[in-house]
Amino acid sequence: MTTATHLLRTRRFFPMFATQFLNAFNDNLYKTTMLLFVVYAVYNDPETETLFSAIASAVFILPFVVISGISGQLADMRCKARIIRTVKLCEIGIMSLGALGLYMAWSGWDLAIVAPLGILTIDTTLSIIVLLFVLLLAGCQSTFLAPIKYAILPQHLRREEVLAGTGLVEAGTYVAILLGTILAGPLAVDHTEWAAGGIVLTAIVGYTVSRQVPDAPAQGMIEPIDWNLWRSSTRIIRESMEDRPIWYAIVAISFFWTIGAVLFIQFPPLAKNTLAASPEVASLFLVMFSIGIALGSVSINALLKGAVSARFAPVSVVLMGGCVIAFYLLVKNWNGTGDAGLLGITAFLAQPMAAALLLALLGIAVMGGMFVVPLYAFLTTRVAGEKAARVIAANNIVNSAAMVGGSLLSVGLTALGVQAVEQVLLAAGMSLISAWLGRVLYKVEREEMTGAAGLAG
Structure with missing residues (x-):
């Protein structure tokens, strides 16, 4: 704790910490406000709402699949602080456009059109196209x-x-996600104009803070940047696959976030259509998820006593699957009612099954945090410093591809008429595969430890 407190007072750490905090806060304030506004104020059809939620998730994740290869190279071959400042300057323009989209949607100043989505179509508006583009x-x-x-x-x-x-x-990052999500709930429908101003102001503050990040020049040999999107991405993935434990960790993390993507897509439609709950309750679900991940991170660090290991990964994700099943059964048998309209947070919490529902959701996130956090630590401690960004970028590509796959799977199931509550069961089934991947990684970890002990002997 002393070290942590000391770091927060230093220029070599605090500006980077604050920049990341503000970026995560702004992303989640914008994403959650946009999603809740569209689900609650634009569409009035469960299938369309689930479809939009899945499309929004895929749109945000897609760049991680397409350009992570280039971003990893740049981070290893160029000054990291300069990249941060450039990106944060661009954020001001991006969020200004996002604020315009939110204002257009909130004020009704719009042009109704129809957007073709392959074999699917949804009635939409110009503002929604702007919001998705941002x-x-x-x-x-x-x-x-x-x-x-x-x-x-x-x-x-x-x-x-x-x-x-x-x-x-x-x-x-988790606190920032939590704050952005909490704030988005009350602002999403009734005070969207405040959210529009807030994202622009946060972007300006974030850029100002980023200018204080000390320079971080490239380490090791400088290689030319490969700007070919496909080749650069496949290359860093192929290099990561050469280290078996790193690759198993990447695959295990990716499968976890596939489960997360399926669950996150269902939260807003489930809150509105199955639980008859307000945007604030949908926001509360996302808040509980963030709190749970943070609690899981603390718990697994205590269990492992600071060691980086996948020892508890299989049992953690099996327990997570059990919590997913409990969440499904509670939603399936929900019988809460309000006096009129959608349930606010107070009315929702007064329902007989609300506490059990939130505990099940918290359990999903806690067990998920206990599964995934040691795997992230494994990646960051195993890889050499001059290749760190590229390995992390490779992880981001595979993670994001898996999340896009989960989003598309949800879109397909929705198109086939599978209700949101039934799609929750899909996450429970995928937990078993994640448990197997965690066990494989721990087996490789033990084999390496045994080999190292043999050489030492």
């Missing part, structure tokens, strides 16, 4: 920052400070 740009921005938040720490911190710095960045 979401795509925000995904691009986050793609360029994602490898840097881990790779820059060893350059600015002493070796004994890196673990504390990584923990602070993770904790700060």
Whole structure:
């Protein structure tokens, strides 16, 4: 704790920490406000709402699949601080356009059109097209920052400070997600104009803070940037596959986020259509998920006593699957009612099954955090410093491809008429595969430890 407190008072850490915090806060304020506004104020059909939620998730994640190869190279071959400042300057323009889209949607100043989506179509508006376009740009921005938040720490911190710095960045990110999600609930429908102003103001503050991040020049040999999207992405994935434990960790993390993508898509439609709950309750679900991940992170660190290991990964994700089943059964048998209209948070919490529902959701997130956090730590501690950003970028590509796959799967099931509540069961089934992947990784980990002990002997 002393080390952590000390780092927050230093210029070599705090500006980067604050920049990441503000970026995560702004992303979630915008995404959640947009999603809740469209689900609650634009559409009035469960299938269309679930479809839009899935499309929005895929749009934000897509840049991680397409351009992570380039972002990882840039982070390893160029000054990381300069990249941060450039990206944060672009954010001001991106969020200004996002604010315009939110204002257009809120004020009704719009042009009704129909947007073809392959074999699917949804009635939409010009403002929604603007909002989705901004979401795509925000995904691009986050793609360029994602490898840097881990790779820059060893350059600015002493070796004994890196673990504390990584923990602070993770904790700060979850708190930022939590605050952005909480704030989006009450602003989404009734005060959308406040959210529009807030995202622009946060972007300006974020850029100002980013100018204080100390320079972090490239380490090791400088290689030319391969701007070919396909080749650069496949190359860093292929290089990561050469290290078996790293590759197993990437695959396990990716499968976890596929489960997360399926669940996140269902939360707003489930809250509105199955639980008859307000946007604030949908926001509360996302808040509980963030709190649970943070609690899981603390719990697994205590269990492992600081060691980086996948020892508890299989049992954690099996328990997560059990919590998913409990959540499904509670939603399926929900019988809460309100006096009129949608249930607000107070009315929702007064329902007989509400506490059990939130506990099940919290359990999903806690067990998920216990599964995935050690795997992230494994990646960041195993890879060499001059290749850190590219390995993290490879992880982002595979994670994001899996999440897009989960989103598309949800779109397909929705098109086939599978209700949102039934799609929750899909996450429970995928937990078994995640457990198997965690067991494979731990087996490889034990084999390496046994081999190292043999050589030492």
